[in-house]
Amino acid sequence: xxxxxxxxxxxxxxxxxxxxxxxxxxxxxxxxxxxxxxxxxxxxxxxxxxxxxxxxxxxxxxxxxxxxxxxxxxxxxxxxxxxxxxxxxxxxxxxxxxxxxxxxxxxxxxxxxxxxxxxxxxxxxxxxxxxxxxxxxxxxxxxxxxxxxxxxxxxxxxxxxxxxxxxxxxxxxxxxxxxxxxxxxxxxxxxxxxxxxxxxxxxxxxxxxxxxxxxxxxxxxxxxxxxxxxxxxxxxxxxxxxxxxxxxxxxxxxxxxxxxxxxxxxxxxxxxxxxxxxxxxxxxxxxxxxxxxxxxxxxxxxxxxxxxxxxxxxxxxxxxxxxxxxxxxxxxxxxxxxxxxxxxxxxxxxxxxxxxxxxxxxxxxxxxxxxxxxxxxxxxxxxxxxxxxxxxxxxxxxxxxxxxxxxxxxxxxxxxxxxxxxxxxx
Amino acid sequence: xxxxxxxxxxxxxxxxxxxxxxxxxxxxxxxxxxxxxxxxxxxxxxxxxxxxxxxxxxxxxxxxxxxxxxxxxxxxxxxxxxxxxxxxxxxxxxxxxxxxxxxxxxxxxxxxxxxxxxxxxxxxxxxxxxxxxxxxxxxxxxxxxxxxxxxxxxxxxxxxxxxxxxxxxxxxxxxxxxxxxxxxxxxxxxxxxxxxxxxxxxxxxxxxxxxxxxxxxxxxxxxxxxxxxxxxxxxxxxxxxxxxxxxxxxxxxxxxxxxxxxxxxxxxxxxxxxxxxxxxxxxxxxxxxxxxxxxxxxxxxxxxxxxxxxxxxxxxxxxxxxxxxxxxxxx
Ligand code: SF4
Ligand code: SF4
Ligand code: SF4
Ligand code: SF4
Ligand code: SF4
Numbered sequence: 001x002x003x004x005x006x007x008x009x010x011x012x013x014x015x016x017x018x019x020x021x022x023x024x025x026x027x028x029x030x031x032x033x034x035x036x037x038x039x040x041x042x043x044x045x046x047x048x049x050x051x052x053x054x055x056x057x058x059x060x061x062x063x064x065x066x067x068x069x070x071x072x073x074x075x076x077x078x079x080x081x082x083x084x085x086x087x088x089x090x091x092x093x094x095x096x097x098x099x100x101x102x103x104x105x106x107x108x109x110x111x112x113x114x115x116x117x118x119x120x121x122x123x124x125x126x127x128x129x130x131x132x133x134x135x136x137x138x139x140x141x142x143x144x145x146x147x148x149x150x151x152x153x154x155x156x157x158x159x160x161x162x163x164x165x166x167x168x169x170x171x172x173x174x175x176x177x178x179x180x181x182x183x184x185x186x187x188x189x190x191x192x193x194x195x196x197x198x199x200x201x202x203x204x205x206x207x208x209x210x211x212x213x214x215x216x217x218x219x220x221x222x223x224x225x226x227x228x229x230x231x232x233x234x235x236x237x238x239x240x241x242x243x244x245x246x247x248x249x250x251x252x253x254x255x256x257x258x259x260x261x262x263x264x265x266x267x268x269x270x271x272x273x274x275x276x277x278x279x280x281x282x283x284x285x286x287x288x289x290x291x292x293x294x295x296x297x298x299x300x301x302x303x304x305x306x307x308x309x310x311x312x313x314x315x316x317x318x319x320x321x322x323x324x325x326x327x328x329x330x331x332x333x334x335x336x337x338x339x340x341x342x343x344x345x346x347x348x349x350x351x352x353x354x355x356x357x358x359x360x361x362x363x364x365x366x367x368x369x370x371x372x373x374x375x376x377x378x379x380x381x382x383x384x385x386x387x388x389x390x391x392x393x394x395x396x397x398x399x400x401x402x403x404x405x406x407x408x409x410x411x412x413x414x415x416x417x418x419x420x421x422x423x424x425x426x
Numbered sequence: 427x428x429x430x431x432x433x434x435x436x437x438x439x440x441x442x443x444x445x446x447x448x449x450x451x452x453x454x455x456x457x458x459x460x461x462x463x464x465x466x467x468x469x470x471x472x473x474x475x476x477x478x479x480x481x482x483x484x485x486x487x488x489x490x491x492x493x494x495x496x497x498x499x500x501x502x503x504x505x506x507x508x509x510x511x512x513x514x515x516x517x518x519x520x521x522x523x524x525x526x527x528x529x530x531x532x533x534x535x536x537x538x539x540x541x542x543x544x545x546x547x548x549x550x551x552x553x554x555x556x557x558x559x560x561x562x563x564x565x566x567x568x569x570x571x572x573x574x575x576x577x578x579x580x581x582x583x584x585x586x587x588x589x590x591x592x593x594x595x596x597x598x599x600x601x602x603x604x605x606x607x608x609x610x611x612x613x614x615x616x617x618x619x620x621x622x623x624x625x626x627x628x629x630x631x632x633x634x635x636x637x638x639x640x641x642x643x644x645x646x647x648x649x650x651x652x653x654x655x656x657x658x659x660x661x662x663x664x665x666x667x668x669x670x671x672x673x674x675x676x677x678x679x680x681x682x683x684x685x686x687x688x689x690x691x692x693x694x695x696x697x698x699x700x701x702x703x704x705x706x707x708x709x710x711x712x713x714x715x716x717x718x719x720x721x722x723x724x725x726x727x728x729x730x731x732x733x734x735x736x737x738x739x740x741x742x743x744x745x746x747x748x749x750x751x752x753x754x755x756x757x
Contacts, residue, residue, distance in 0.1 A: 164697070166559040166693070204743075211739060215739075311679075312679060312681050313681075313720050314683070314746075315684075315687055315742070316686070316687075317687040317714075318548050318553070318554065320548065320553050322553040323554075327686050330681075330682045330683075330685075331681065331683075334680055334681055334682035334696070335680055335681035335682070349676065349678075349699065350679060356676075
């Protein structure tokens with residue numbers, strides 16, 4: 001196999017295959033649809049600069065990479081550092097990362113490793129002072145040593161394999177407290193009531209903005225498309241949190257107007273899709289894009305690149321550092337519907353509730369080839385949904401664009417079946 | 427109707443903890459000093475408005491009368507005179523059924539004193555303790571034992587098995603007997619009664635309990651309520667109560683926010699998703715959990731089937747996301 005890195009070194013970044021991959025996706029996201037919200041320009045532009053032009057997004061101060069949503073960002077912010085979510089969606093990096101992992105492994109993990117091993121990291125977030133790697137799925141666990149082998153400083157944040165028991169909760173609270181210690185020695189800053197409260201307020205405001213956006217997606221006909229929402233939540237991975245929040249609040253204001261004007265972002269009868277499974281991460285927004293190109297609309301999701309990352313908010317009883325940290329720990333563990341946990345009841349209940357409250361017609365379930373946990377949960381999820389009369393399309397795929405044609409056919413057929421079902425019911 | 431709906435929507439946004447603080451304060455004044463205002467709600471209240479707070483009280487705790495009546499000689503206990511006991515109990519039950527354990531969460535003066543102590547601890551920046559689940563399961567039984575003894579010892583007196591100086595056994599060790607009258611500057615109960623051995627034992631025990639009370643409340647929120655026989659008693663008769671705490675498990679994400687704020691460490695409030703009647707035996711119906719739940723309609727407080735306070739997203743964000751551009755919280 002010729003190394004995909006070899007050629008790109010010679011070319012300027014914006015003409016590399018990697019930049020073209022991003023550009024193609026972005027062009028589809030913007031040009032294939034009429035009437036994109038004006039407020040989306042901020043996000044389109046952000047991705048163009050970061051992914052197509054390779055512009056720097058470097059932050060001042062200590063930078064902490066995270067490989068999963070379980071790393072409490074509030075703690076990182078509180079100590080004056082900046083978190084960057086490293087989960088990557090690039091096919092280019094997926095190929096680079098293939099050197100590290102067995103043939104049949106998750107594209108996301110491979111792409112993340114590929115990115116971290118590259119000289120020229122896109123998005124350009126600058127040198128990382130620490131990578132926090134929560135011990136979630138096996139592939140991420142094993143990726144830890146590989147990242148360390150590349151010269152990164154890695155901290156394994158120990159996550160319990162189950163989340164129901166009190167034991168797990170206490171164990172995790174201890175992990176999180178230790179993580180705070182680690183951050184303290186990294187940044188030399190102390191965690192105080194004041195800086196933690198400020199950090200929590202910032203994240204809380206971002207989450208509140210996300211929830212407002214999320215609630216707009218209940219509207220039928222839709223006022224906003226799923227491909228845009230995925231792009232927005234993807235931007236949360238690396239964007240400045242305050243700028244991000246303001247941009248989302250602006251979009252929300254625009255959606256209020258759209259709603260008043262009776263605007264339809266998709267066809268009135270477009271089948272409403274709930275997206276679940278392995279996370280769509282730019283530039284791999286292949287599946288949500290295909291759904292919406294084929295006349296469906298993604299109205300809700302249950303993935304760790306969007307809803308699962310931003311939805312659940314923290315409640316604190318006593319605003320003292322200890323209680324705040326424990327409450328944060330609870331938020332990062334208890335509501336999480338990640339399939340790595342022993343039990344998946346919560347995920348099923350969450351899917352059923354989303355399906356009901358967003359008036360969903362069908363569910364699209366993505367599993368990255370090689371992601372055992374999502375593959376294994378597929379059956380139980382399908383059964384539970386079918387029992388409630390909700391159809392589910394299961395798609396096993398990876399970052400390669402090769403299966404686009406075949407996927408289009410399957411998705412079109414699925415949407416068609418949903419439509420005829422709807423007609424029959426009406 | 428729409429007026430009513432509007433009022434409810436506004437109430438759902440309320441800063442519950444602040445509302446509760448002032449509500450508790452008002453009830454405290456009424457029950458602990460109401461006597462001076464001419465208030466008398468009788469002697470059958472399902473709450474620790476202590477009867478030993480003689481002149482000032484606005485109504486009295488039922489447990490004293492109950493223990494007193496249970497100690498009647500058995501001929502009297504099993505005669506028509508028992509009708510007095512029955513009507514007494516019915517009065518007590520009526521008070522209770524009207525608002526369920528809201529008596530504990532919003533009214534009980536001893537509960538309020540505990541919450542004040544908690545606020546003091548918080549101001550000092552001292553963090554609270556929690557029981558481990560194992561400890562919790564064991565400790566949760568104690569209140570039932572106290573409740574049983576509260577009936578058995580007086581019955582034994584009536585039967586002539588125990589000396590009458592063992593009378594009112596729970597009152598003698600109840601922390602309210604010393605604490606509540608103290609608010610009226612009445613310290614007559616802060617002594618060991620050396621007159622007879624039983625009285626000496628009980629009154630010394632009472633002092634020990636008060637000591638434990640003050641230590642415990644500095645560590646554990648609502649420390650005494652875990653052991654309170656009134657709580658056990660009320661729970662046992664709570665089936666017909668008009669006010670209920672309801673959970674819609676389908677809407678719950680099991681985020682644990684409600685459990686985090688629960689003073690009584692009630693795990694089920696977050697974890698249980700099948701049973702809609704979610705009031706557990708230790709629950710004081712403080713409704714903090716409803717205020718801390720971000721999922722619309724997941725937790726509800728109903729009165730006779732009508733929801734008057736429920737979890738809402740907007741209410742949650744307003745209440746618990748300190749400093750999202752709103753005011754910064756004070757400790
Ligand atoms: S998609 Fe699956 S294998 Fe990949 S990182 Fe997520 S859980 Fe792990
Ligand atoms: S001592 Fe306790 S149980 Fe007895 S009347 Fe007073 S509050 Fe009630
Ligand atoms: S449980 Fe607490 S609040 Fe309720 S009666 Fe007992 S002391 Fe008062
Ligand atoms: S706070 Fe609400 S959503 Fe969260 S666990 Fe409690 S009841 Fe469920
Ligand atoms: S379950 Fe809710 S109402 Fe009951 S004590 Fe706990 S927080 Fe209060």
